[in-house]
Amino acid sequence: NNDYTADVVVIGAGPSGALASALLQQLGWQVKVLEGQHFPRFSIGESLLPQCMHFLAEAGMDKVVDEHAEALAFQFKNGAAFHYRGIDTEIDFTDKFSPGRGTTYQIKRANFDKLLADAAAAKGVDISYGHRVQAIVEQEDGMLLTVSQGEELYQLRSRFVLDASGFGRVLPRLLDLDKPSSLPSRSAYFCHVKDGITASRFDRNKILISVHPEHRDIWYWLIPFADGTASLGVVGEPHHFDTSISNEDNLWAKVKAEPNLADLLADAQAVNPVQTLGGYSADVSSLYGKHYALLGNAGEFLDPVFSSGVTIALKSASLVAPVVDAHLRGEQADFEGEFSTPLKRGVGCFKTFVNAWYDTRFQDVIFYPDQSDEVRRMISAILAGYAWDTNNPYVLQSERRLDVLAQLCLMEPC
Numbered sequence: 001n002n003d004y005t006a007d008v009v010v011i012g013a014g015p016s017g018a019l020a021s022a023l024l025q026q027l028g029w030q031v032k033v034l035e036g037q038h039f040p041r042f043s044i045g046e047s048l049l050p051q052c053m054h055f056l057a058e059a060g061m062d063k064v065v066d067e068h069a070e071a072l073a074f075q076f077k078n079g080a081a082f083h084y085r086g087i088d089t090e091i092d093f094t095d096k097f098s099p100g101r102g103t104t105y106q107i108k109r110a111n112f113d114k115l116l117a118d119a120a121a122a123k124g125v126d127i128s129y130g131h132r133v134q135a136i137v138e139q140e141d142g143m144l145l146t147v148s149q150g151e152e153l154y155q156l157r158s159r160f161v162l163d164a165s166g167f168g169r170v171l172p173r174l175l176d177l178d179k180p181s182s183l184p185s186r187s188a189y190f191c192h193v194k195d196g197i198t199a200s201r202f203d204r205n206k207i208l209i210s211v212h213p214e215h216r217d218i219w220y221w222l223i224p225f226a227d228g229t230a231s232l233g234v235v236g237e238p239h240h241f242d243t244s245i246s247n248e249d250n251l252w253a254k255v256k257a258e259p260n261l262a263d264l265l266a267d268a269q270a271v272n273p274v275q276t277l278g279g280y281s282a283d284v285s286s287l288y289g290k291h292y293a294l295l296g297n298a299g300e301f302l303d304p305v306f307s308s309g310v311t312i313a314l315k316s317a318s319l320v321a322p323v324v325d326a327h328l329r330g331e332q333a334d335f336e337g338e339f340s341t342p343l344k345r346g347v348g349c350f351k352t353f354v355n356a357w358y359d360t361r362f363q364d365v366i367f368y369p370d371q372s373d374e375v376r377r378m379i380s381a382i383l384a385g386y387a388w389d390t391n392n393p394y395v396l397q398s399e400r401r402l403d404v405l406a407q408l409c410l411m412e413p414c
């Protein structure tokens with residue numbers, strides 16, 4: 001058959017689409033990316049984890065990120081700080097159980113995503129911006145896509161499709177793969193601020209996660225960038241917010257309720273309107289089909305609390321590329337054993353920690369003052385994104401280990 005436009009069509013040029021397309025192009029395939037928007041464009045998801053730099057390295061993109069970090073005001077990041085009712089604690093990602101890089105960046109996604117997409121294009125990936133996938137038909141030997149460009153509609157065929165459409169969830173919607181997440185629906189209110197923070201207690205090299213003093217299921221992120229601005233957000237179940245007031249009032253009322261954050265942000269000025277997102281946790285019945293696979297958020301999205309989204313998205317791209325390569329070469333391609341199952345292993349570990357954050361077991365662990373160095377390093381590795389390192393007992397037996405640890409911490413409350 002020679003009427004294919006490309007061997008692989010990738011829907012979306014976010015992190016998972018950029019990396020997957022670059023990896024497949026490197027393997028010699030003709031890859032076309034269809035991106036509905038024009039870059040640079042805003043996206044949420046601004047704090048990276050060190051593990052993701054290893055996935056980027058497979059396409060040489062880690063170097064691209066390091067080289068452009070200063071010019072694009074990427075903020076060096078070496079850990080996470082936590083605050084709850086006057087208690088401060090922090091996790092240093094450079095002191096961790098798993099081998100590998102311990103530092104990364106906090107990035108404005110408009111710049112970061114454009115950088116990765118441009119790096120993929122420099123490898124020969126053909127990216128069409130402003131081209132939105134509207135419909136898809138599974139065929140015997142590939143996929144037929146209907147694409148809109150402005151008012152125009154056109155069709156193209158490819159042997160394989162990677163859905164990297166993020167919250168667009170193109171294939172889950174069009175192929176009826178959506179499955180409700182096991183996590184409850186939560187909402188986030190967020191904006192960028194000129195933070196004006198001068199307090200020396202604030203470490204710009206770390207994301208600051210604060211817990212609401214009365215409602216431990218409400219938490220805040222403060223993600224500083226290198227240009228004096230920061231991303232600020234609050235997350236909670238919808239009943240904690242008042243939809244009859246503005247997004248601005250919702251965000252700032254919650255900030256006011258957390259004295260440490262309110263104090264840090266006393267001189268902050270919003271630089272863009274407060275946005276809100278809700279019900280973002282999502283799952284699918286299968287991560288792959290005969291001629292397609294789902295990457296990043298188009299597959300499963302958990303929760304923003306541990307900044308795992310981009311890392312999981314990049315891991316999915318890293319895992320899928322060799323399997324798609326085998327499939328296109330007509331070899332036995334094991335999407336279950338080499339893509340879906342291993343991806344879900346790390347996602348499952350993060351999910352255990354997310355659930356334990358909201359039921360407060362993991363908060364008890366994080367704020368426990370006398371944690372052993374060994375345990376701290378194992379936890380640090382997971383929060384640094386090394387959730388696929390099964391040498392780490394807290395990866396291998398997340399639920400059991402975390403439960404026992406939380407009980408120990410509770411015996412001597414912090």
Ligand code: FAD
Nearest residue numbers: 012014016036045046047133165166168296297304309310
């Ligand atoms: P995306 O980055 O979403 O890219 C998808 C692309 O597909 C978009 O450019 C879109 O325009 C395009 N697209 C969509 N539909 C179509 C279509 N029909 N045709 C063509 N193109 C299409 N993650 C972190 O790592 N760190 C964080 O700090 C963090 N904070 C978060 C906070 C909140 C409140 C939320 C909700 C998420 C957060 N995340 C975070 C998660 C992060 O945003 C995502 O996991 C990540 O962006 C997923 O990348 P992706 O490549 O799957 O998709």
